[in-house]
Amino acid sequence: MNKYIGFLLFLYSLSVPATPLDAILEQVKKGNLIEQKQAKAQIYNAHIDVKKINKRLFNARKTLKSTNNENVILEDRILQLQAQIKQRRAQYQSQQEGMQGVFKSVADHGDIMLQRTAAYGLWKYDRSNFIQKDKGNINNLHIRQLWIALIEQILMSSKIIQDEQQIVLTNGTLTSQYTVQFGPFNAYSQIQKQYHWLTFLPGQKIWQQITPEPTTQIDTTTMQIDPSFGQLLIKESRAPNWYERLKPAGTVGVLIILLGIIGGLICAIRMWALHQEEQKIQFQLKHSKALSNNALGRVILATEKSDLLSLDALLDEAILKEVPTIKKGISTLAVIASIPPLLGLLGTVAGMIETFRVITEQGNSDSQLLAGGISQALLTTELGLMVAIPLLLLHCLLRSKSIRLIEILEQQSAGLLVLRQHDLRNINE
Structure with missing residues (x-):
């Protein structure tokens, strides 16, 4: 500043x-x-x-x-x-x-319906002329005709078609017969005055008689629909019988069946014997006279001339003599019932070894072959269990019946001992 x-x-x-x-x-x-x-x-x-x-x-x-x-x-x-x-x-x-998933399911179902419909020759009833069109020249009109053709096929699938068709018989001859066709599902025809199921051959475009004949009988008064388009009828006609089912079991299966037959015979014989013995014992209970044809009568006869001191021992000895006869065959049946499962397991192991050996030799890892071999190998186990389970039940039935008869002998022997003691006391007095 x-x-x-x-x-x-x-x-x-x-x-x-x-x-x-x-x-x-x-x-x-x-x-x-x-x-x-x-x-x-x-x-x-x-x-x-x-x-x-x-x-x-x-x-x-x-x-x-x-x-x-x-x-x-x-x-x-x-x-x-x-x-x-x-x-x-x-x-x-x-x-x-x-x-x-829905689209795939619908598409698969549509493909199946189209394939089955084509296989059963329903396209020959098409009135839209779609199959006569040139496949190399497709336009919107053809697509619309395809839609109309599919609608017609759906309608034809719901109808019963009665027409004369070419049929291949079981002996190979070709004949023309009147057929009844339930849409694409199944069909039948009257051949030689009998009704037979038919299957369609799409390659030859003709019908063939199903052989062997399915067990399902044809009823002309009702509509019989096979939802698998005839496959169930073919499967039923090719179903193996009991011999064909048991044949893969081989020697082991034969042994199991023999054991089952032997066990069944033992059970039947012993059941009949115990039933007869029970009836004789019931008859003896109603009569005072001792009979030698039943176990209770023999026990009474064995103690008729005995004194009071040896009566108890004689009763026990007489009952012990009757017990082996009553229990005869029960232990044998138990042993026989235990053998089939072991044989079945042996057959399964042998079958599995054979299956893997075949697969190893062929160098093929086909799952279908492996599954078929395992299925046949398990057949012996199934057969062994099917034989063993009924035999075990029959063994329990026989054992309970024999125990009941032995209990009757013991109860009646105790009553006899008391009665004899009372009689001897009255005599002494």
Whole structure:
């Protein structure tokens, strides 16, 4: 400030003539006042600018805080939307997989229907002329005709078609017979005054008599539908009989069957013998005279001339003599019943070894061959269990029946002992 005043005084001394000191002082004061006013004005303006800046800063901070809150809300919303998108995507994928399964099922069913319909010759009843079109020139009209042709095939599949058809008989001769066809499902015809099931040969476009004849009888008064398009009838006609089922079991199967027959004979003989013995014992219980044709009568006869001291021992001895006769064959039946499962297991092991040997020699890992070999190997186990389970049940029945007869002998012997003791006491008195 002092430098500035000195500089003004120097300029003034150069530009004006010398003046009194009072005038110079007055000028200096005026200049100082002007500078102070200017400084105050600058300070005031600076305060105003600072207030404006603070206000702007406050508004900016407020805006920033509001923006941050909105950002937090938006981030939460984004996370929620991402979770919803993820959930919807999973639902979409699940629904897409389900729809693909449905589409595949519908397509497979449609292919099967078309193949079966074509195989059963229903296209010859087509009135849309679709099959006569040029396959190399396909347009929208042909696609529409295909739709109409498929609708007609669906309608034909629901009808009973009665027409004269060419049929190959079991002896190989070709004849023309009146046939009844239930859509693409199955058909039959009257051949030599008897009704027979038919199957369609798509290669030759003729019908053939199913041989051997299925066991399902043809009823002309009802509609018999095979949902497998005749495959169940063919499977039924080719079903093996009991001999063909047991033939793969081989020697082990024969042994199991022989054991089953032997066990059944033993059971039948012993069951009849125990039944006869039970009837004789019941007859003896109703009569006082001892008979020698039953176990209880023989026990009574063995103790008729005994004294009181040896009566108990004689009763036990007589009962012990009858027990082996009553239990005869039961232990043998138990042993026979335990052998078939072991033979079945032996046959299964041998069959598995043979199956793996064949697969190893042929170098073929065909799962169908392996499954067929395992199925035949398990046949002996199945046969052994089928024989053993009934034999075990029959063994339990025989054992319970024999135990019941032995209990009758013991009860009647105890009563006989008490009665004999009472009679001897009366004689002694």
